Every structure is written in structure tokens, then in C-alpha cells.
Amino acid sequence: MKRFFDTELETFRSNLVMMGEIAVRQVRDAMKALIESDLSLADQVAAADDELDQLEIKIDEEAIRYMSLRSPVATELRLVVVGMKASHDLERVGDEATNIVRRVARLSAEPPIKPYVDLPRMATIAIQMLRDAMDCFLQIDAEKALLICQRDKEVDDLNRQLYRELSSYMIERPETTSRALELMFISKSIERIADHATNIAEEMIYLAKGEDVRHTEQTRNPDAG
Amino acid sequence: MSAHTLMEITPTTFAPPIADKPAQADSEVHQTLIDIANLDFFYGETKALHDISLKIPEKEVTAFIGPSGCGKSTLLRCLNRMNDLIDIARVDRGTIRIRDIDIYQPDVDVIELRKRVGMVFQKSNPFPKSIYENITYGLRLQGVSAKSRLDEVVERSLRGAALWDEVKDRLHESGLSLSGGQQQRLCIARAIAVEPEIILMDEPCSALDPIATARVEELIHELKSKYTIVIVTHNMQQAARCSDRTAFFYLGRLVEYADTQTIFMKPSDAQTEAYVSGRFG
Ligand SMILES: Nc1ncnc2c1ncn2[C@@H]1O[C@H](COP(=O)(O)OP(=O)(O)OP(=O)(O)O)[C@@H](O)[C@H]1O
Ligand SMILES: [Mg+2]
Numbered sequence: 352m353k354r355f356f357d358t359e360l361e362t363f364r365s366n367l368v369m370m371g372e373i374a375v376r377q378v379r380d381a382m383k384a385l386i387e388s389d390l391s392l393a394d395q396v397a398a399a400d401d402e403l404d405q406l407e408i409k410i411d412e413e414a415i416r417y418m419s420l421r422s423p424v425a426t427e428l429r430l431v432v433v434g435m436k437a438s439h440d441l442e443r444v445g446d447e448a449t450n451i452v453r454r455v456a457r458l459s460a461e462p463p464i465k466p467y468v469d470l471p472r473m474a475t476i477a478i479q480m481l482r483d484a485m486d487c488f489l490q491i492d493a494e495k496a497l498l499i500c501q502r503d504k505e506v507d508d509l510n511r512q513l514y515r516e517l518s519s520y521m522i523e524r525p526e527t528t529s530r531a532l533e534l535m536f537i538s539k540s541i542e543r544i545a546d547h548a549t550n551i552a553e554e555m556i557y558l559a560k561g562e563d564v565r566h567t568e569q570t571r572n573p574d575a576g
Numbered sequence: 577m578s579a580h581t582l583m584e585i586t587p588t589t590f591a592p593p594i595a596d597k598p599a600q601a602d603s604e605v606h607q608t609l610i611d612i613a614n615l616d617f618f619y620g621e622t623k624a625l626h627d628i629s630l631k632i633p634e635k636e637v638t639a640f641i642g643p644s645g646c647g648k649s650t651l652l653r654c655l656n657r658m659n660d661l662i663d664i665a666r667v668d669r670g671t672i673r674i675r676d677i678d679i680y681q682p683d684v685d686v687i688e689l690r691k692r693v694g695m696v697f698q699k700s701n702p703f704p705k706s707i708y709e710n711i712t713y714g715l716r717l718q719g720v721s722a723k724s725r726l727d728e729v730v731e732r733s734l735r736g737a738a739l740w741d742e743v744k745d746r747l748h749e750s751g752l753s754l755s756g757g758q759q760q761r762l763c764i765a766r767a768i769a770v771e772p773e774i775i776l777m778d779e780p781c782s783a784l785d786p787i788a789t790a791r792v793e794e795l796i797h798e799l800k801s802k803y804t805i806v807i808v809t810h811n812m813q814q815a816a817r818c819s820d821r822t823a824f825f826y827l828g829r830l831v832e833y834a835d836t837q838t839i840f841m842k843p844s845d846a847q848t849e850a851y852v853s854g855r856f857g
Pocket of ligand 1: 624642644646649650651662
């Protein structure tokens, strides 16, 4: 039976979808600003972070109101709880995008110590993971969500590899230290974004199946050693 | 009512989020329709209501909640002077104004008042007559007899009570042949047939199953665009779902009155909080 408050859930869902779209846009723009040394785009990304902050607050308010007044159970209850958690992850993704653009000005002041190859590669995976996680929300697809969790390791590995590489730069050419550190921080931010995408994917598995897969074998990459 | 399935909560298209809309759906401010001021009420020597002051806005749903015996039904019955039918009942002090008319003034036409302030009871009580006659009864009393007019009111009222589709082919069967939930909606149809301004409902769903209850709740939600509704309920979830404002009573006193969201999310009185949390006593 349709209930008069169903529209409240629809609004709740579309706010979360919108947060997902904004978060993806922020990460994409942050990477573009970095690679193209586009300072005005960097400013734009920093300024837009507030959109995500406000949506997170709104989603929390709506969720608490819905739980207080509509007594949701089962899937509806999981949707509301998962929505709150996922919105928190998306808000943090926005923070990481802001962390990235904060370093653009300093990095663009000098020539790059090496061409941007690994960071864009990591970011491409992280963005795809985020997109896929939000698709799983729309489609309530637990199978696909599990695959996202397993991809987290790719990003972790790339981060570690880049970290080692940048460490050796710093030792060999100490004058690159500050720039190498900036790049390490950016790499870490991207790695965090993939972690948030993984959290969201885990939340979507919980939404679809009511099963908590966090810290279980299921979410590990089967190819990993 | 069955829980939502995954498919049901997965709309294929999304309405754009309404960015500026506050979480509370009804941001409109409605004018006071019923103004209860310093009301004391007695059954014989026993004071059942103590100094009640309460303003009920029009075209909203106001819920009265509180433990058994706290005076909810008594106050509800004051609003259309149904208590006049009880010998020992009397308003001792205070006033009740409906659109600035003091309804306890001696010159008030009580029949007219009850027409404006309809009532639906806990136990559905259709007359042992046909569905059609149940609805037209009040109008016939008022002298309306034109069949076309009566037919029109029957259809409008049954549609208004979300019952038309279920009974349109059996209008001349007894009202008692309907299910409990249908009977309750028939009583709501009967109440709206005379076009009241206010509908009082005293535990209208307490004898209904969850699906019939959900139907009546949906109906209440629809009716509030046209009517002012005051509902007594023991079902906290129902008060939370259906009402815009909630008044909590205890031992004949109004303890807290606020918008429903406040009562269920951050009541200011510890007794209210205990009651809505199911931890009273
Ligand atoms: N007709 C009556 N004669 C005498 N006392 C009455 C009468 N009706 C109610 N009372 C008393 O008035 C007080 C309030 O009763 P009321 O029926 O208004 O409570 P209520 O809040 O509606 O309770 P419930 O939730 O059980 O319906 C109670 O103490 C009750 O015993
Ligand atoms: Mg009662």
C-alpha cells in the first residue's frame, strides 16, 4: 500500500543520490585542477564543499525525523540508517577532494618532479568505485557491491608503491622533499576516497541483505596474496 | 501492513530534492480554530479536567494522548458538547471558542454545533440500515429529500472516506454487513456527509487490523486538507504518523502540547518522554 509519507523516503533517497553525484564531481574536478594546475577550478572545488556538508546535515535530520515519526522497520529502517552512514562517507570524500585542491597552488608553483601518471590512475579507480557504490544504492545490488570492496586493495597497493617511489626521490634529491610530501598526501587522500567508497559498498550490502560484511573475508580481494 | 519490498522502495525516477523545504512537511502556519481556555470540568464532585488551555489550529491533525482515564475523551466530548448528554457532567470554569464563538453560551444551537463538529467513535457504530441510508440520515433530518442531491452526497462522502470503490455496487446492503475497517470508514463518510468543519475521532482504529488502520490513517491525511481533525489515540506510532500536533494529558491536566515532531524527538517534560517511550509508571 502506498503511504502518504513515501515521498519523504523518496526525497531522502534522492538527496543521497545527489550527494553521490556531487562527491564524484568534486574528486574529478580536484584531480583536473591538480593535473592542469587550474587554480580557479581548485578554488571552485573548495567552495563547493559546503554543498556536501549541508546535504549531510539535511540527510541526518530527515533520517532522525523519519525514524521518530514513521517507525520504519526492515528494509526501510536499513535504508534510513545506511543513508546516514553513506552520507557521512560522502561528506568525507568531499573533505578529501578539498585536501587535494589545497595543495594545487603549492605544487603548481614549480615544475612537477615527475609526470602525473600514478595519481590519475588511482583516482580513476577510486572514482569508479564511488560511482559503482552509488549505482548499487540505486539498484540495491549486493553482488556488485562486493566487487567494489575487493578493488580497494588495488588502490592501497598503488598508494604504497607511490609512497616508496616518492621516498626514494626525497633521499636522492632532497630539494624535491616538500613537493614529494605534497604528492604523498594527495595519494593518501585518494586512498581514503577509495576507503569511503568501500564503506559505502559495504553499507549497500547491508541495505540489500541485512548482512554486515565489514572486517570479513568476503570483502578481501580473492587475488591478493 | 506488509513491509516494503526492495522493489517498492526503488523508484525508477527521482523527484528532484526539494532543497529549501524544511524537514517538517507543513511549514504553513494555520490559524487557531478551537480555543480552549482555562477549562475545569466535573463529573459530579470529581474534577476530571484541570485548567486546560489549548489552541487547535485549523486544517491540521491534533492528537490527544495520555494514559487511560486522563481525560482525553472527556475533553474531546467537550468540543461538541456531547457531555451535555451526561447528567452529572458540567463545565465549571473556562471557555471553548470555535471561530470566536463561545460554544457554551446558552444561545448556541447544539444541534447546529454537532453538525459543524462531527464525531467518529472507537467502536464503529453504523445504524442497522443500508450503507446509503447511513450516509443520508443526517441530511434527511435536515429535510433534504431530493434523490439526486442525496446520491451526490453519498458518492462524495464515500469517496472522501476512501470507501466508494469497495461499496459502490452494494449501497443498499446493510452497513453492518461491512468489515470492521469498512464500517469505521462508513462512519467517517457519515460524519463528512453533513460537511462539518471539525471531525473528532476517539480511538478510531483501536478495533482495526494494521491494514485497515493504515487505510484510516491515509484517509485522515487526505481529510486534513478540508477538515480540522482531533484524534484520541493510544497508539504512539499512529500519533507520530498522523498528527501535526500532539497534546499529552495526565490525571486531567495538559502536561505538554507541541508540534508532533517535538513531542516525539525532544519533549521538554520528563513525563511526556516516559509516556511516548512506553516507560510510563
Ligand atoms: N460518564 C462519566 N461519569 C463519571 N465519570 C466519568 C465519566 N466518563 C469518564 N469519567 C471519569 O473521568 C475521567 C476521565 O475519563 P475519560 O474517559 O475522559 O478518560 P480517557 O483519557 O478517555 O481514558 P481512555 O484512554 O481509557 O479512554 C476518568 O477518571 C473517568 O473515570
Ligand atoms: Mg477515552
